[in-house]
Amino acid sequence: DADFGCLEEMLKKPCVKALGEAGLDALRGPSSDVQTEVFRRQIDLSERFEKPLLVHCVKAFQSLLAIRRQVRPRQPWIIHGFRGKPQMARLLISAGLYLSVGPKFNADALKEIPADRLLIETDDSETGIEAVAAAVAENLGRPVAWITDNCGDNLRECLGLTRTGK
Numbered sequence: 001d002a003d004f005g006c007l008e009e010m011l012k013k014p015c016v017k018a019l020g021e022a023g024l025d026a027l028r029g030p031s032s033d034v035q036t037e038v039f040r041r042q043i044d045l046s047e048r049f050e051k052p053l054l055v056h057c058v059k060a061f062q063s064l065l066a067i068r069r070q071v072r073p074r075q076p077w078i079i080h081g082f083r084g085k086p087q088m089a090r091l092l093i094s095a096g097l098y099l100s101v102g103p104k105f106n107a108d109a110l111k112e113i114p115a116d117r118l119l120i121e122t123d124d125s126e127t128g129i130e131a132v133a134a135a136v137a138e139n140l141g142r143p144v145a146w147i148t149d150n151c152g153d154n155l156r157e158c159l160g161l162t163r164t165g166k
Contacts, residue, residue, distance in 0.1 A: 004041060011049040017159050019046045020054020021080055027058050035060075036067065043071055052076040052158045055097075061088060065095055076158040081123050086112045093117050098158060103127040107139045119158075120151050 010016050022042035024035050046053040055077050057064050061084075068077065079092055082099040089112040092099060100119035101110060120132045137144040
């Protein structure tokens with residue numbers, strides 16, 4: 001509870017724009033029951049403080065989507081480091097999530113992500129955001145500037161800021 005109190009204090013600060021990484025990982029960490037309880041508490045904080053939720057999910061997407069259906073969040077959820085297959089991309093998009101891709105992405109799945117649901121990231125790699133944008137642009141047949149503008153607009157949308165238009 002002390003950790004959640006600290007997290008709550010951080011979320012009160014205007015400079016904190018989102019909550020993350022939160023989520024479920026079937027390959028690491030404590031039991032799925034413990035992860036689910038912590039994830040639900042993090043969702044509650046995201047909703048209470050009106051901050052988007054950056055979601056880490058490994059081999060637990062069905063559980064994640066079941067929780068999402070139950071809690072029906074108002075705040076955006078962003079799947080961090082999405083590397084899944086096209087079918088999973090479609091499923092997550094249909095559930096209303098944003099998908100953020102980093103240097104290692106599934107090119108076929110990337111093509112399934114609508115422009116208004118796409119974000120890019122570097123994650124923990126040495127690859128810079130410009131290189132990620134270039135790789136995404138090449139795979140989508142779009143100019144790099146379009147990718148960066150589009151993803152910037154999407155990020156502003158997630159954060160509740162005014163869109164600049166597309």
